[in-house]
Amino acid sequence: MSKPNPFVDGGYAYLKGVFPYSQGVAALPGFAIERTRFARPLPLARGFAAIQSHLAALGRPRMALCAAELRSPQPFSFDGFGEFNRRYVAVLEDWGIFRAGVNPVARSNVAPEIDPPAEPSFYAFSYTVPAEAAGPSFVVAGSGEWPEGGRFPEDIVARGDVSPEGLRTKARWVLDMMQHRLRGLGASWGEVSATQVYTVHDLHPFLGEEIVARGAAPAGLTWHYCRPPISGLEYEMDARGVALERVIRA
Numbered sequence: 667m668s669k670p671n672p673f674v675d676g677g678y679a680y681l682k683g684v685f686p687y688s689q690g691v692a693a694l695p696g697f698a699i700e701r702t703r704f705a706r707p708l709p710l711a712r713g714f715a716a717i718q719s720h721l722a723a724l725g726r727p728r729m730a731l732c733a734a735e736l737r738s739p740q741p742f743s744f745d746g747f748g749e750f751n752r753r754y755v756a757v758l759e760d761w762g763i764f765r766a767g768v769n770p771v772a773r774s775n776v777a778p779e780i781d782p783p784a785e786p787s788f789y790a791f792s793y794t795v796p797a798e799a800a801g802p803s804f805v806v807a808g809s810g811e812w813p814e815g816g817r818f819p820e821d822i823v824a825r826g827d828v829s830p831e832g833l834r835t836k837a838r839w840v841l842d843m844m845q846h847r848l849r850g851l852g853a854s855w856g857e858v859s860a861t862q863v864y865t866v867h868d869l870h871p872f873l874g875e876e877i878v879a880r881g882a883a884p885a886g887l888t889w890h891y892c893r894p895p896i897s898g899l900e901y902e903m904d905a906r907g908v909a910l911e912r913v914i915r916a
Contacts, residue, residue: 668850673770676729676763677794680770681850683807684814686751687773691732691792692804692851698797699732699805701911703790707737708916713788714757716916721793728761733792733805733906736775739782741897744818750786774808774904776864776892792908802857805906808864809843810899811836819898828900833865834872836901841882844903855881857907864892864902 670679670692677697681689693699708716721730742750758764758771772792792805811823819825824835848854861883863869869877869889877883882905894902 670851671770673729675727676732676770677796678732678770680732680772681847682768685767685769686755687807688770689772690804690806690847690851691770691772692802692853693794693797693800696796696798697794697803698800698910699792699803699906699908700795701733701790701792701906701908703911703913704788705913705915707783707787707789709783710754710786710788712916713791717788717791720914724795726793726795729763730793730795731761731763731771731791732794733772733807734788735790736773736786737783737789737892738775738777738786738895739784741777741893741899742895744896747896772805772807774862774864774902775895776808776890776902777895778890778892779866780891792906801909802853802907803909804851804853804857805908806844806847806851806904808902808904809840809847810894810896810902811839812896812899818896822898825898828867830868830871833867833869833901834876837869837872837876840901840903841876841880844882844905848905853907856884858882858905859885859907859909860888861885861905862888862890862903864890864894865900866891866893867900
C-alpha cells in the first residue's frame, strides 16, 4: 500500500493518483481540513476566484486547497474528460500546486441528472487551516467502477450491467477502493464524517448489506442523483472526515 506524500506548502499529505487528481488527502500535524460548499455551483473560473478570495480571507495560501468537488453538465466522453482535465490542472499549476507532473489535490466530478449546470462548475472545496491537537482530518477522492489506468471501457466493472446484481458488484468494487484509500491515509470508516454516493440507479437493494453493514455510513449517507463524470460509468463514491463545514454564497 502506498504511503501519503507530504505537500508541506499546503499543510497536507496526499496519496498519489493520476494526472487530474490524487486518491485522497490528510492534514499534516498542526493542521486540519475544512470544507466549504457554494450555495449554488459556480462556473470553474468564478469558482477558482471565489476559492482564492475565501482562502485569502482566512490568511491561507492558494496551496492550502486540497480537494475539489465539481459538477458538470453531462458525463464526458473519455477524450472529452481528458481535455477538461488539462484545463483544470493548468490552474493548479499556475497556483503552484501541480508540480513535476504530480497533482496532490483530491477530487470528485459528477453530472447532475436534473438541473445540471450549464458548464463545469465548483460545488464545494476543502482546504487546510492551522489547528492544535486536531483529530483525523481527511478527504477520500471520488472513484467510479473503473480501475484508473486500466483499459476503457473494457475494464469497467460489470460493464453495461445496471441490474440490481450488476450495481451491487459495482458498489462492492467502489467500496473496496474507498476502504483501500482510507487505509492509505491512516483513517477508517469509523472516522468518516460524510459518505457520498453518486448514481441515478436504485441503491436500496444493496444499501444495507454492502454499505451500512460494512460501516461505510457512520454519519448516514448522502445520495446525489448524479452520474459519474465519464459516459459508461454508473456508480461513484467519496468520503471525508472533517470537523467543520460551511456554506457560502458567492
